[in-house]
Structures are given as structure tokens and as C-alpha cells.
Amino acid sequence: MNRPYTFMLVAVSLDGKISPRRRPGQPNPIGPSLINPExxxxxxxxxxxxxxxxxxxxxxxxxxxxxxxRDQAEGRNPTRIVLDGLAEIPLTARVLNCQEAPTIIAVTKDAPAERVKAFQERGAQIITSGRGRYVNLPHLMRTLYEQFGIRRLLVEGGGTVHQSMIAAGLYDELHLIICPFVIGGSSSISPVERSSFWPKGQVPVFKLDKAEVLGDYLYVIYKPGEISGRQ
Ligand SMILES: NC(=O)c1ccc[n+]([C@@H]2O[C@H](COP(=O)([O-])OP(=O)(O)OC[C@H]3O[C@@H](n4cnc5c(N)ncnc54)[C@H](OP(=O)(O)O)[C@@H]3O)[C@@H](O)[C@H]2O)c1
Structure with a gap:
């Protein structure tokens, strides 16, 4: 299938969380105030x-x-893509400022037409894939590649999206930045949320491709594949 080369990137705490559970409006403690500028x-x-x-x-x-x-990173802003099956993003969301960068909202056939129109009036492009709340990811990936020229795609989150992407076998690389802090809490968000891959099927396995120590942080890259030394 034609699809972009796709990788997940998460900043994960020592206890394997990507965020405490928060309400909208509560600030994200995992950001520039906690993470090293480098x-x-x-x-x-x-x-x-x-x-x-x-x-x-x-x-x-x-x-x-x-x-x-940010930080004077060179180049043009990449296209932003938001999975929003029922077109619920507030019209005031900063990602809908399409003067700053192109935006694609991926919706399903069940998204209300007037909401979709309001996104388009703000300059966003729409891809319609699947039905219900969840966007059909294989169809979306093919459309991004064939109609929008997206060849390399970064998926930043959150945990629910990563679960769907892994379940559909759509990741070529997993990048994890292991950070020197602990978030804690059984309700905190982990890099892969929603439902477990076991016992319905086999747990997906990955092979270490690169590991780099960056001060107190560890940057690791895994690719799909067999784990070496397994019986
Ligand atoms: N540390 C990091 O690197 C990092 C990076 C990014 C985000 N985060 C954190 O992650 C948290 C959000 O994660 P989350 O798991 O709650 O939500 P999420 O993955 O950001 O969003 C999931 C929502 O996207 C919609 N969606 C539409 N189609 C989908 C599909 N095919 N598969 C999956 N989702 C689909 C669904 O909305 P509906 O069901 O509502 O329609 C779903 O509930 C935030 O706290 C954020 O700060 C951390």
C-alpha cells in the first residue's frame, strides 16, 4: 500500500507515562519547563x-x-493532521490557524456537515475516512501519500492514536525519549492506551535500532521485527 514512512515520537517518564490525566485547561507539566532545552x-x-x-x-x-x-528549526512548517472523527475541535483551536501552517482535519462520514464546512472556512482541508468516531487509518495514510504528497509522517500522540496505529501495523519506527522524572498515578496516560493487544492477539514486537545517551535522557529507536535471541 502507498503510505508515508511513519514514526511515533513520545517523551516518556521513567515510570512509562506520557502525561498525568488532566482536564481541558489544566496546564501540561511535561513541557519546556521540565524538559531540557537541548x-x-x-x-x-x-x-x-x-x-x-x-x-x-x-x-x-x-x-x-x-x-x-520552534527554536529557529530550519525549514517550512509541516502539514498538521488531526484525527477528529466527529469534527469536534473547537473553532478557536490554534491548529485551525491555517495562515501559520497547512492543516488537514481527518473526519468520518458521520461528522456533521456544518462543522466540516466551518473548518473549511478557516482554511483547513478535509479527508473523510470511515464511519463513526474513529477515522479509518489505512485509508487516511493512503490519501495523505497519494493526494497530499506526505512522504514522511511524525505521529506525536496521544496514547489512543498510537494504539490504533500499532494495531494497524502502520509504524515504521518508534522513537522514545526516556526522561529523568516520574509522573506516577494509575490513571496517568501511557504511550499506548485503550485496549491491550493481549489476549485477543499477539503482542507486537520491535527490534532496537539505535540508542543514544543525551545527558540524563535516553533517545531510543525501535523498528518492527523479531527480537534477537528469542527461542
Ligand atoms: N509526552 C508526549 O510525548 C505526548 C505527546 C502527545 C500527547 N501527549 C499527551 O497525550 C494525551 C492525549 O492522549 P489520549 O490517548 O487521551 O488521546 P489522543 O490519542 O490524543 O486522541 C484520541 C482521540 O482521537 C480521536 N480519533 C479519531 N480517529 C481515531 C483513530 N483512528 N484512532 C485513535 N483515535 C482516533 C478519538 O476522539 P473521540 O473518540 O473523542 O472521537 C480519540 O479518542 C494528552 O495528555 C497529551 O498531553 C503526550
Whole structure:
């Protein structure tokens, strides 16, 4: 299938969380105030190397992310892609400022037409894939590649989107930045949310491709594949 070369990037705590559970409007403690500027720069440089950055609805509702290049990262802003099956993003969301960077909202056939029109009036482009709340990801990936020229795609989150992407076998690389802090809490968000891959099927396995120590942080890249030394 034609689809972009796609990688996940998460900043994960020592206890394997990507965020405490928050209400919209509550500030995100996992950001520039906690993460070393060199690591933020590295994150930015990964954004700069892509054609598209994709996130799920909750990441927009909670963080109101702009998903643009910062810290003088060179290059043009990648296209922002938001998975928003029922077209629920607030019209005031910063990602709908399409003067700053192109935006694609991925909806399903069940998204209300007047909401979709309002997104288009703000300059966003629409891809319609599947039915119900969840966008059909294989169809979306093919459309991004064939109709929008997206060849390299970064998926930043959150955990629900990563679960769907892994379940559909759509990741070529998993990038994890292991950060020197602990978030704690059984309700905190992990890099892969929603439902477990076991016992319905086999747990997906990945092979270590690269590991780099960056001060107190560890940047690791895994690719799909067999684990070496397994019986
Ligand atoms: N540390 C990091 O690197 C990092 C990076 C990014 C985000 N985060 C954090 O992650 C948290 C958000 O994660 P989350 O798991 O709650 O939500 P999420 O993955 O951001 O968004 C999931 C939502 O996207 C919509 N969606 C539409 N089609 C989908 C599909 N095919 N598969 C999956 N989702 C689809 C669904 O909305 P509906 O069901 O509502 O229609 C779904 O509930 C935030 O706290 C954010 O700060 C952390």
C-alpha cells in the first residue's frame, strides 16, 4: 500500500507515562519547563524533517498545540493532521490557524456537515475516512501519500492514536525519549492506551535500532521485527 514512512515520537517518564490525566485547561507539566532545552530542540528537529505531524483530538483539546517549528528549526512548517472523527475541535483551536501552517482535519462520514464546512472556512482541508468516531487509518495514510504528497509522517500522540496505529501495523519506527522524572498515578496516560493487544492477539514486537545517551535522557529507536535471541 502507498503510505508515508511513519514514526511515533513520545517523551516518556521513567515510570512509562506520557502525561498525568488532566482536564481541558489544566496546564501540561511535561513541557519546556521540565524538559531540557537541548531535548526540546531535538524534538523540533524531528518535526523539521517531516512532511506531516499527526495527533488525536484529545491532544488538541488538552494542549491546544500549534504543531509548528520552534527554536529557529530550519525549514517550512509541516502539514498538521488531526484525527477528529466527529469534527469536534473547537473553532478557536490554534491548529485551525491555517495562515501559520497547512492543516488537514481527518473526519468520518458521520461528522456533521456544518462543522466540516466551518473548518473549511478557516482554511483547513478535509479527508473523510470511515464511519463513526474513529477515522479509518489505512485509508487516511493512503490519501495523505497519494493526494497530499506526505512522504514522511511524525505521529506525536496521544496514547489512543498510537494504539490504533500499532494495531494497524502502520509504524515504521518508534522513537522514545526516556526522561529523568516520574509522573506516577494509575490513571496517568501511557504511550499506548485503550485496549491491550493481549489476549485477543499477539503482542507486537520491535527490534532496537539505535540508542543514544543525551545527558540524563535516553533517545531510543525501535523498528518492527523479531527480537534477537528469542527461542
Ligand atoms: N509526552 C508526549 O510525548 C505526548 C505527546 C502527545 C500527547 N501527549 C499527551 O497525550 C494525551 C492525549 O492522549 P489520549 O490517548 O487521551 O488521546 P489522543 O490519542 O490524543 O486522541 C484520541 C482521540 O482521537 C480521536 N480519533 C479519531 N480517529 C481515531 C483513530 N483512528 N484512532 C485513535 N483515535 C482516533 C478519538 O476522539 P473521540 O473518540 O473523542 O472521537 C480519540 O479518542 C494528552 O495528555 C497529551 O498531553 C503526550
Amino acid at each position: 531535548i526540546m530542540k531535538l524534538h523540533n528537529s524531528q518535526r523539521a524533517k517531516t512532511d506531516g505531524i499527526m495527533v488525536g483530538l484529545n491532544s488538541i483539546l488538552l494542549d491546544d498545540s500549534r504543531l509548528t517549528l
